[in-house]
Amino acid sequence: MxxxxxxxxxxxxxxxxxxxxxxxxxxxxxxxxxxxxxxxxxxxxxxxxxxxxxxxxxxxxxxxxxxxxxxxxxxxxxxxxxxRESGPVAVAAQVHADGFRAALVGLGGRLVATAPGSVTITADPAQVIGEVVDDCARLLRDSGLRCVGAGLAVPSAVAEPEGNALNPLHIAWPAGAPVSEIFATCVREAGIEGPAFTGNDVNLAALAEHRHGAGREAQHLLCVATGHRGVGGALVLDGRLHTGSSGLALEVGHLTVNAEGRPCHCGGRGCLDVETDPLAFLTAAGRTPGPEESLLKQSGDLLRNEYEDPAVRNAAEELIDRLGLGLAGLVNILNPDRIILGGLHRALLDADPERLRAVVADRSLWGRSGSVPILPCTLDHNSLVGAAELAWQPVLDDPLGALA
The missing domain is CATH 1.10.10.10 (Winged helix-like DNA-binding domain superfamily/Winged helix DNA-binding domain)
Known part of the structure; x- marks a missing residue:
């Protein structure tokens, strides 16, 4: 018995x-x-x-x-x-230089609902995070769905385990802002159930793409992206984000790709961050950055609609060559089995894929010996989906324990 x-x-x-x-x-x-x-x-x-x-x-x-x-x-x-379409959701929030957005994300990386928020990001992180959490809470109430937790994506390296935003270069937040603590407090005060997590936006985009998008089944996935301002990178190894000893790995935006180039916020010159982002593209194309729309949208529209303009094409080729130089250096160091590109970098790849792949192959040892696939990111709002992945992880680890 x-x-x-x-x-x-x-x-x-x-x-x-x-x-x-x-x-x-x-x-x-x-x-x-x-x-x-x-x-x-x-x-x-x-x-x-x-x-x-x-x-x-x-x-x-x-x-x-x-x-x-x-x-x-x-x-x-x-x-x-x-x-299950009517199953629980995670609430997700993203803050970037041109605004913020709230979302509900179900299992499978499925966007259940989204709400664009303010286009003005103030210098007070508590105010901004509070507003986007309010939008999250409103979406959750309207849905009537159960919540497993919350995730926030920010345009800064986030030091672990403290959860401080060390270098929010393109928003006016103070260096070292305790974003994780602020977010957790706002989530709790809004009555949102479950734990709260915070991470770097490109790290979270890479995580989402690895699980649900262009990076699926890659073992060593390198993601490089430029959003509204600046350039970020992330590495996923065997399904897990590689964040280094304290969360600060893969600050690829500060690789030098033009020794005589523009001054960078980090104190250097000619970094990927200021040589291949939307502002750099618009400047190289002789266009005035417009205040009425995001730099990312303005530069993407310019690439799609006016690529035959010699000034636009020359600017695109200039950025492609510098991006390719940066990617080649990363290929030499990291030896990824796949590279995915997001934001403006995705649009540059779409505009002239052969040029970018040729630069990477020509300037990297492993690129010459065997082509590294370079693909566009495929998910809409991948940083939001990645933020939700942080909230879903405890459920994936222990469904019974997390939902009890």
Whole structure:
């Protein structure tokens, strides 16, 4: 009798320990059916069925118990698995130089609702973060959905474990602003349930793209992006962000790509940060940055609509060459198996992919020996989705414990 109890308990514990890995497989789209889930987890079909049923009971996934067979297929079709559209959400917030945005994000990186906020970012981080959290709380109330936690993306390196924004160069916040503490306080005061997390916007974009976008299944993923101002980078190794000893790794914006170039906020000259961002492109193209719209939108529209203008084309080629030089240096150091580009860098890649890939191959050792794939980011609002990933992680680690 004791042996049967022990065996039953062991099976139960084994099933519960598989809940997190199973949820992550469905969350990232790698287990669309119960058969695939069984194979990926390395468990019996009965155990996979029990795990899927438990996740369904928690309101996290849907199990289609009567799927149709594909034309010409043989054997019994496997149950299909998908995230539940009416399931819990994470609240996500992003602050950047041209405003802020709030969102609700479900499992699978699905944007449930978004709300653009103020286009004016004041010098008071508590005021700005408070306003965007208010927007998050309003979205959550309107949705009526359960919340698992909150995530915030900021345009600065965020020191760990303190959670201070060390270098918010393109917004007027003081260096060292305690953004994590401010965000957690605002989330709690707004009545939003669950833990609160804060991270660098490009780090979070890379995490989202690795799980749901252009970086899926890459082992060593390098992401470089320029948003509204400046340039950021991130590295995902074996599914985890590489943030260094204190959260400050991959400050790629301060690689020198033009020794005689523009002065940089960091004290250097000719950094990627000031040589390949939207302001640099508009300046090189002879356009006056307009106050009526974001620099990112203005530069993207210019590339798409006026690329045949020699001044625009020459400016694009200038930025592509400098971006390629920076990427080549990173390829030499990091040896990634994939590079993804976001923001204006994505638009530059779309404008002349062969030129950028040729510069990287010509100026990097590993680029010459074997081409490193360079792809555009594919997710809308990937920093917001990445901020939500921070809030979803405790659920992915332990669904029962997090939702209890």
């Amino acid at each position: 004791n042996g049967k109890v022990t065996t039953t308990r062991t099976k139960l514990e084994r099933g519960r320990s598989a809940l997190g890995p199973a949820l992550e497989l469905v969350h990232t789209g790698r287990a669309p059916t119960r058969a695939v889930l069984t194979s990926e987890l390395g468990v019996t079909r009965a155990t996979a069925g029990a795990v899927a049923a438990e996740l369904e009971a928690l309101g996290l996934i849907r199990v289609d118990s009567s799927p149709g067979s594909a034309a010409g297929s043989q054997g019994r079709p496997s149950h299909r698995l998908a995230v």
